[in-house]
Structures are given as C-alpha cells and as structure tokens.
Amino acid sequence: MSNINKVLAIVGPTGSGKTEWAKIIAKKFNGKIISVDSRQIYRGMDIGTAKDKTFPQDLIDILNPDEPYSVADYQKAANDLINQYLSLKNLPVLVGGTGLYMEAVLYGFLLPELKDQSLKVRAALGKLTDTELFKKLQELDFEASKKIDPRNKRRVIRALEVTMLSGKPFSAQQKKRQPLFNSLIIGIKTDRATLYSKIDARVEQMIKDGLVEEVRQLTKKYRQDLLAFNTIGYREIIDYISANEIPRQAQLGHLNEKQTLKEAIEKIKTNTHSYVRRQETWFSHDKNIKWVADIEAAEKLVEKFLK
Numbered sequence: 407m408s409n410i411n412k413v414l415a416i417v418g419p420t421g422s423g424k425t426e427w428a429k430i431i432a433k434k435f436n437g438k439i440i441s442v443d444s445r446q447i448y449r450g451m452d453i454g455t456a457k458d459k460t461f462p463q464d465l466i467d468i469l470n471p472d473e474p475y476s477v478a479d480y481q482k483a484a485n486d487l488i489n490q491y492l493s494l495k496n497l498p499v500l501v502g503g504t505g506l507y508m509e510a511v512l513y514g515f516l517l518p519e520l521k522d523q524s525l526k527v528r529a530a531l532g533k534l535t536d537t538e539l540f541k542k543l544q545e546l547d548f549e550a551s552k553k554i555d556p557r558n559k560r561r562v563i564r565a566l567e568v569t570m571l572s573g574k575p576f577s578a579q580q581k582k583r584q585p586l587f588n589s590l591i592i593g594i595k596t597d598r599a600t601l602y603s604k605i606d607a608r609v610e611q612m613i614k615d616g617l618v619e620e621v622r623q624l625t626k627k628y629r630q631d632l633l634a635f636n637t638i639g640y641r642e643i644i645d646y647i648s649a650n651e652i653p654r655q656a657q658l659g660h661l662n663e664k665q666t667l668k669e670a671i672e673k674i675k676t677n678t679h680s681y682v683r684r685q686e687t688w689f690s691h692d693k694n695i696k697w698v699a700d701i702e703a704a705e706k707l708v709e710k711f712l713k
Contacts, residue, residue, distance in 0.1 A: 418594035428501035442502025454639035471634035549577035646670035
C-alpha cells in the first residue's frame with residue numbers, strides 16, 4: 407500500500423466540528439477540501455445544511471434540488487478531484503458525515519448500473535410513504551435496511567430499485583474492489599450530551615439566520631415532495647409552513663404560529679439527535695477509523711501518515 411496515493415478523511419456525527427478541523431489541517435498540510443455531504447450538493451440549501459462558504463471546497467452547490475444524483479455520480483466526481491489534486495501534490499481532504507459516499511470513495515465500491523426500467527420503478531416507489539418504503543426494504547433486503555436511514559427516501563428507493571430490477575439484494579451488490587487510495591480516516595470523538603447541546607444551539611441559530619425563509623423560497627421554486635427536501639430541518643419547516651397556509655387558517659381560524667414553529671424546532675432537534683445516533687452506528691462498523699478527541703492528536707496522525 408505504500409505506493410498508493412494518500413488521501414485524508416475526517417468523519418464523525420453532524421455537529422462534531424469536522425469542517426473546522428478540515429480547515430485547520432488543510433491549511434497546515436497543503437490540503438484541498440472535498441465535501442462528503444449528500445445535501446450540501448444542492449444549491450439554495452445553505453442554512454439548513456450548515457453550509458460553510460467561507461473557504462474553498464469542492465462538491466457543494468453542484469445541483470439544483472430537483473436534479474437526480476447517485477452515489478455512483480458522487481464516487482466518480484470525488485475520484486476525479488482526488489486524482490487532480492494528487493497530481494498537483496496537494497493532500498485531498500474528504501470531510502463529511504455521509505457514510506455511504508465516504509465508503510464508496512475510500513473503499514472503491516463497484517456500484518451496480520441502473521437499467522432502462524429504473525425511471526418507471528423509481529416513479530412508482532416515489533409514491534409510497536417513508537414507512538411503506540422502509541418496510542418493503544426490510545422484506546426484500548434486511549441487511550441493507552440495517553445500514554440505511556429510514557428517513558433517507560432517496561437511498562431507500564435506490565436500494566429497492568436495484569434489488570427489484572436485478573433480482574439480487576442491493577447489499578450483496580456493493581462489492582469492494584482494491585482501494586484506489588491509501589487513506590487515513592480520522593474520526594472526531596465526542597461526548598453525546600455535549601454534542602446534543604451544540605446541535606440544539608445550532609438549530610436555534612439556523613432559525614435566527616432565516617431557515618424558514620430559505621425553505622419558503624425553495625418551495626416556491628420546487629415541489630415540496632422532492633427527495634432533496636426529505637432532509638432534517640427542511641421537512642419539519644415545510645410541514646410548519648404547510649400548516650399555516652392561508653386556506654388552512656381560513657378553515658380553522660387563528661393558529662398559534664409561534665407555538666407551531668416552536669414544535670417544528672423541537673422536532674428538528676429530536677430528529678437530529680436520532681440522526682447522530684445512526685451516524686455513530688454506521689461509523690462504528692469501520693475499524694479503520696482512528697478516533698481522537700482533539701485537533702492536536704489529529705495533526706500528529708496526519709504527520710505520521712504523510713512521512
């Protein structure tokens with residue numbers, strides 16, 4: 407493995423400080439940051455995804471929310487960027503919490519190609535509720551259901567689509583090939599109670615920064631049922647806005663909007679806490695991750711890795 411090109415990855419649950427660590431490490435080690443976030447790829451979804459535009463990074467703002475994008479698309483785009491930066495003697499720094507995207511790049515999954523019938527199958531599945539879809543996935547591919555977030559409608563549909571069209575479980579088709587890169591994966595070790603507190607404060611700040619108006623503007627341009635909007639922070643605010651539409655107000659009389667928004671905020675916090683637990687479970691399966699609690703320990707690992 408010593409002759410394989412070197413790539414750094416920084417992982418951890420949402421709110422753990424991955425971006426700040428990446429900025430510090432990239433500056434110190436001549437790095438180029440590549441985002442590994444399945445929602446920050448969308449233009450206009452800034453506040454709710456905690457997008458940081460104060461520094462250069464790749465693979466954010468590359469699509470509109472109504473444009474399709476797959477794990478295979480991400481894998482190719484990230485691999486191309488990594489090779490480009492390696493040729494320039496930069497250190498590619500992958501940073502983000504989307505575990506499947508990260509694994510696809512670092513471990514070189516061979517992802518099954520979609521067939522011509524995919525659009526029809528996808529459209530039919532898209533009419534089902536999240537609960538119906540996930541139940542179907544549990545029936546057809548229980549192994550895949552253990553690793554896929556039931557709220558991630560896009561990924562559940564993708565797994566069902568591949569399983570139904572190929573006749574083989576999606577989980578059995580994500581075959582690994584020889585990794586293209588020699589990677590160091592650093593995980594940010596966090597105390598869950600502290601992390602929850604940081605997340606709650608961040609959600610409150612998102613509201614102050616204009617999350618409700620961001621969602622309102624997005625839903626004026628795009629359909630509310632887009633898979634991109636099945637995202638924590640966006641779905642809850644969409645529900646809040648829908649509950650306070652003029653026809654509903656006229657029908658039910660005055661609504662306590664402040665209380666309704668408060669309920670939406672609490673739902674965002676609770677759902678984010680649940681998401682953190684799922685992320686922790688996902689990353690716990692990867693024994694290659696080196697977990698550290700502070701940036702100094704991370705820098706020492708990088709120094710040793712690059713020697």
